Amino acid sequence: MNVEFLGALQDLEREKGISKEILLEAIEAALISAYKKNFGSLQNVRVHIDRATGEFKVYSRKAIVEQVADPRIEVSLTEAQKINPNYQVDDVLESEVTPREFGRIAAQTAKQVVVQRIREAERGMIYEEFSNREGDIVTGIVQRMENKNVYVDLGKVEALLAPSEQMNGETYRYSDRIKAYIVEVKKTTKGPQVLISRTHPGLLKRLFELEVPEIHDGTVELKAASREAGARSKIAVYSKDENVDPVGACVGPKGMRVQAVVNELKGEKIDIVKWNPDPAKFVANALSPAKVVTVDIYEDDKVARVVVPDYQLSLAIGKEGQNARLAAKLTGWKIDIKSESQAKTAQIAADSYEEYDEEYEQDYDYEDSYDEAYDDEFVDENDAEAYADDEYYDETDAEDAYDDYDDSDSGTDESSDSPKPADADMNKSRP
Template sequence: MNVEFLEALQDLEREKNISKEILIEAIEAALISAYKKNFGSLQNVRVHIDRASGEFKVYSRKTVVEKTNDSRLEISLEEAKQIDRRYQLEDIIEFEETPRNFGRIAAQTAKQVVVQRIREAERGMIYEEFSNREGDIVTGIVQRMENKNIYVDLGRVEALLAPSEQMQGESYRHGERIKAYIVEVKKTTKGPQVMISRTHPGLLKRLFELEVPEIHDGTVELKAASREAGARSKIAVYSRDENVDPVGACVGPKGMRVQAIVTELRGEKIDIVKWNEDPARFVANALSPAKVISVDIIEEEKVARVIVPDYQLSLAIGKEGQNARLAAKLTGWKIDIKSESQAKTLQILPATYEGQGEYEDYIYDDYDYEQGTEEPQDNYDETYDENYDYEESYEDLEQAEYEDVAEEQYDENDVHSEDYTVEDDQKS
C-alpha cells in the first residue's frame, strides 16, 4: 500500500503540477480530521507520513504543566520527569496512538478533504502565477459572452474582459485569438479572477516590446504612451545609441513592425514621436504631424503655450481636439494652442522654442503610420525618408510661399534676428 501511495503522489505531482510536499501536508491534515471524527478524540494530535517509506503514524501531544486539569491535553511535570528528566514546564510530549484499522477508515473519511486541499493548492499556484504577471501581455481564446462580459481562456484560468475594457466598435467571435493586458488578479471563493484589458496604454507598450527587438534589448526606450483605444495613439521613444533611429526602429522596414501592431489593434492609428528632455521640443514633437512655430513653457502653471501657422491650427488640434488631447497626455503638460494670427492679435511673442528652420531638422523625423494610406509618389525613397509625412495636408508650393511671407512678417516685427537660436533663448 505504501509503495502505491507514493507512486500516486508522484503521478499527481506531474499531472497537477503541485509539489509532492504540499500533497503530503494536505493528506496529513485530512488524516487528523479523520482520526478525530472516527475516534471521538478531543486530543491535540499530529499525523506524520514518512517521506521515504510512506508509513504514517498518529501522535497525541500533551503540554507539560505543574498540575493537570485535562489529562487528554496536559501531563504533570512529575510524570514528564519520569519519562525524561530533561523535560521542563511548557514542553510538548508526543505519544504514539496509531489505531490498528486506521488506514481503511482514514481512506474513506479523508478523501473529500484531500480533494479540497488539492483544489486549493491549484488555485493558489494559479493566483501566484498570474499575480506576478500583472502589467504583462497574454494571448487567449474567446470562450463566451455573458452580459457584455467577454470570457477569455488563458489555459489554466478564464480571464474577464469587462465592457469598460473593450475597444469601442470591436467585436469578439467565439474561438478568436486575442492579445490583452493583465490589469489585476483577484482572489475569490471560486478561485483567482484575472481582469484583462484591450484599452490600457500598457497593451500598446507591450506590443511594441514584442515587435521591436531594439525596445526588448533596451537600445530604444519607450518613454511614454497615450491612447484613445480604437481611434488613435501616440508613443514617445528615445534611443540610448546615437546610431539607432528610435522612430525608424519602431516603424520597421516598410512599416512592417508598426503594421503588425495596427492590425492587432483593429486599425488604430499610431503616431511615433521622438522623446526629448527639453519640454518645449518634446511638446513640439508630440503635436506631430502639425508644424510648430514656437513653444513657450510656463513652469509654474505646467502649461505649454504653442503657436502654429494659421493653416496648421486645425491639424494641431485634431478632430474633436484629439491630437492636442493625446499630446497633453503624452507630455504631461497642458497645451494651449494659438494660431499665428491669434498670437499677433494677443501680442504673444514666440519664446523658449523657435521653429521653422531648426524645426524641420527634427520634427519631420516623426513618422505617422495609418492603415490604408496610399503609397508615396515614385520619387519617394522606398528605404524610408525621414522627411516624409503621410498626413501633410498642404502643397509644397503653398508652404514655400507661406514661409516667405512669414519670414517677412517676422523681420518687420523684429521677433527673430538672424543669429537667433534655441540656445540663446534658453540662456535668456
C-alpha cells in the same frame, strides 16, 4: 501507504505543479481529521509520514500535569515518569496510537481534506504566478460572454474583460484568440481573479516590445504613450545610439512592424514621434503631423503655448480636439494652440494694452505731483506751479486759501499782514 503512493505524489507534482512536501502536509492534516472523526474529536494527535517509505504513524499528545482534569488530553506526572523519568510538568507525552484501518466516513473526510488542500495550493500558485505578471501582456481564448463581460481562458485561470476595458466597436466571438494587458490580480474565496484590458496604454507598449527587437534589447526606449482606444494613439521613442533612428525602428521595413500592432488593435491609428529632453521640441514633435512655428514654455503653470501656420490649425487640434488632447497626455503639458494670425492679433492687443497702461500711469503721476503743490500755503499762481513737482497738497487747504484771497478787496488777506496780488487767478491753480 507505500512506495507506489509516493510515486503517485510525484506524478501529481509534475501534473499540477504543486510541491510534493505540500501534498504530504495536506495528507497528514487529512489523517488527523480522519482519526478525530473515528476516535474522538477532543484528542490531540500528530501524524507523521515517512518521506522515504510512505509509512504513516499517529501519535497521541497529552500534556503532563500534577492533577488530571481530562484524561483524553492530560496525563499525570507520575504516569509519565513511569515511561521516562526525565519528564516534567508542562512537557508533552507522545504515544503511538496508529489504527489498523479507518472507517468509511473517516476515509471520506480525509479525501475531502486532501482535495481541499490541493485546490488551495493550486489557487495560491496561480495567484503568485499572475500577480507577478501584472503590467504584462497575455494571450487568451474567448470562452463566453455574460452581461457584456467577456471571459478569456488563459490556461490555468479564466480572466475577466469588463465592458469598460473593451475597445469601442470591437466584437468578441467564441474561440477568438486575443492579446490583453493584465491590470490587476485579486485574491477571492473562489480563487484568483485576473482583470485584463484592451484599452490600457500599457498594451500598446507591450505590443511594440514584441514587434520591435530594438525596444526589447534596450537600444530604443519607449518613453511615453497616450491612447484613445479604437481611434488613435501616440507613442514617444528615443535612442541613445545616434546611428539608430527610433521612429524608423518602430515603423519597420515597409511599415511591417507598426502595421502588425495596428492589426492587433483592429485598425487603431498610431503616431510615432521622437522624444526630446527639451520640452519645447517634444511638444512640437507630439503635435505631429502638424507643423509648429514656435513653442513658448511656462514652467510655473506647466503650459505650452504653440503657434502653427493658419492652414495647419485644424490639423494641429485634430478631430474634436483629439490630436491636441493626445499630445497633452503624451507630454504632460497643457497645450494652448493658436494660428499665426490669432497670435498676431493677440500680440497687437497686448501691445495696445501696455501702451494704454503706460499713458495711464504717466497721467496719474502728473496729477499726483500737481496736487502735491498744495501741501504748503502759496502766494500766487507762479508759486503753485513752482511747487507742482515737489510736495503733496490737500484740496481743503487750497479752497481755504482761495476764499481768504477772494474776501480781500484791497489785496490784503484779513488773516495775514502779507500782501497778495489782486490779479492772481486762483481758478487756474485749483485742481
